[in-house]
Amino acid sequence: MRAVPRQQGNWDWRAAGNFLGGGAGTGLLLFAALGGIAGLPVGPIVLLALALIAGGLGFVWLEIGRPWRFLNVYFNPRTSWMTREAYAALPVFAAGLAALWLGPPMIALAALCALVFLYCQGRILRAAKGIPAWREPMIVPLALATGLAEGGGLFLMATPFLGAAPRWALLAFIVMMLLRLGVWTAxxxxxxxxxxxxxxxxxxxxxxxxxxxxxxxxxxxxxxxAFEVALLAPVAGACALAGGWWLKFTLVTRAAQTQGFALAHTPARGAGAAGPGARPGWTGRTA
Amino acid sequence: MTRYVMVADLRRCVGCQTCTAACKHANATPPGVQWRRVLDMEIGEYPDVRRAFVPVGCMHCADPPCMEVCPSTATRQRDDGIVTIDYDLCIGCAYCAVACPYQARYKVETPRFAYGEAPTESEAQRHEAGRIGVSTKCTFCVDRIDSGVEQGLTPGEDPEATPACVNSCIAKALHFGDLDDPDSNVSQLLAENQHFRMHEELGTGPGFYYLWDRA
Structure with a gap:
């Protein structure tokens, strides 16, 4: 029986899909809200963002062992961030769908609700005490920052259908990218x-x-x-999306080692004396 | 109040895995699922190498992270500290499994049997369909405890009211009892010996103590 940390096997690509779709969908909704305010025809983009979020939740549904009990996910808003995420998704879809008829103010409302949804996703990871890479508090800003950068990337990928990439979108995208870089480094x-x-x-x-x-x-x-060559905007967006998704996919499926096991002291056995503790497979202090 | 805990004397455990077998027998867990495990840890480098056998499993934490994250409220904590799972509520999201720092939870997606696809006679009788697709873990043999207490027995002292792993231990390394009773076996062991709890820095308040030397 191995005592060293090992890659968790409970959440696979389906769980990762929820974080990929939820983050990119939220970021795209935010950029769609800005685009709506700027007068761009963003209806299809809003639909794509909602589809991404719904798709992510669909992946989770595929992963749970008892899918027909899915409504039980709403039972613990008092402490569970997964329950809170499920509640937060409801107004995102309500406002997002209403925005197709009611226009930019509702897109902005949907984007705000989606930010709450994405925050819940970050907190889901942080509450997972068994996975050191997830319980690090910076995982929450990382989930937010990379989600927004991915959404900005998707928006830039859609700009050929909106005409040229607006300068504000390029600027906002660059800010999001720098934010993601800073948070990832931290x-x-x-x-x-x-x-x-x-x-x-x-x-x-x-x-x-x-x-x-x-x-x-x-x-x-x-x-x-892309400020000079508009065709490069979708390229920038695609790279940002791929980089962000690769990062999150890795965090869930490859860098999610368990806590492992540790001893604060090794026991005194027979006539021998007790010894120092051990934490196999860890960096830093022992135990 | 009552707070049931387990105490493992690391000086006594010989890694025989009898507790593991007893647990599997008592709880009819399928292949690959071990609610009670004993780690065989080698520590240090030649020539200064130590070996320790470390029983692990659900620590029935005072502040269980599995319960906090559970979206369905399937994971609960009794007044006596035992952490339980309601298999009829659990959705099998495995959030509890990634929240547990002790790797104590298991989820089995399809029935598994010891010898191929067909169950043995014993497995057929004891297979519980309700445990498929949901999270499972050590219960401290809660049914035995409750049944024993109803008969006026004392968990940790009377075998009929004591978890199977503790009853089976050949070296008397495993002990079970009420931490809130200063006269209980576990309270006395903790008073007489130096002890620690695993990953205490995570703030989960595990209900599983390891003895490592005399006080």
């Missing part, structure tokens, strides 16, 4: 400082290279260039 620094399973840090180190190239520098360069 998240990793805090995880390293606090101590974490060695495998978690190794996976994140390998991922960081891909995220830096695909999810940060390429989209940033393309977004800056």
């Amino acid at each position: 998240y990793r620094s805090r995880l390293i400082a606090a101590g974490a399973p060695q495998e978690t840090l190794a996976v994140l180190a390998r991922t960081a290279r891909a995220v830096a190239i695909l999810g940060v520098w390429l989209p940033l360069l393309a977004a800056v260039a």
Whole structure:
């Protein structure tokens, strides 16, 4: 029986899909709200954002062991962030669908509700005490920041259908990208400082290279260039989306090592003396 | 009040896994599911190597993270500290499994049997369809405790009111009892020995103590 942390096997790509869809859908709704205020025809974009969020929740439905009891998810709003996420999704769909008839103010309301939904998703991860990479408090801003950057990326991918990419959208996208870069860097620094399973840090180190190239520098360069060459806006968006989704997929399916087991002291056996503690598979202090 | 806890004397445990087998027998858990496990830990590097056998499982925490995250309220805590799962409420989301720092929870998606797809006679009799697709874990043999207490027996002292793993332990390494009773076996063991709880820094208040040396 292994005492070292190992990749959790309870949440797979289906659970990751919820975080991918929820984050990108929320970000896209926010950009759609800004686009609506700017007078752009964003109805299809709102529908796409709602479909992403619904798709993510659908993936979760596929993962649960008793799918026909899904309404039981609403039973614990007092302490469960999963229940709160389920409640938060309701006004997102209500306002989002109403926005198709009532216009930009309702899109803005849907985007606000979606931000609450995305916050709940971040808190879901943070409350998972068994997974050191998730319970790190910076996971909440990371979920928010990367979701908004992914949504901005999707919006830029849709700009060919709206005419040229608006300058405000490029600027907002660049701000979101820088925000994601800052939060991602802070998240990793805090995880390293606090101590974490060695495998978690190794996976994140390998991922960081891909995220830096695909999810940060390429989209940033393309977004800056898109001020002059509009065709590069969708490229910037696609890179940002791919980088963000890869990051979150990794966080759920590859960097989610369990706590493992630790001893504060090794026992005195027979005539021997007690010894120091141990925390196999961890960086930093022992126990 | 009553607070049931388990105490494992790491000096005595020999890693025989009798508790593991007793648990499987008592609770009819399928292959791959071990509510009671004993870790075989090697610590240090040659020539300074130590070995410890460490019983683990649900710690029946005072502040259980599994209960906090459970969206369906299937996971609950009794007044005596035992953390339970209502299999009829659980949706099988496994959020509790990722919230538990002790890897104590299991979810089995399809029936599993020891020898292929068909159950043995014993497995056929004891298979519980209600446990498929939901979260399961150690219950501290709560049915035995409740039944024993109803008969006026004392959990931890009378075998009929004591978890199967504790009853089976060949080295008297595992103990069970009421922490709130200063005269109980577990209270006395904790008073007479140095002890720790695993991952105490996470604030879960585990109800599982490890003895490692004399006080």
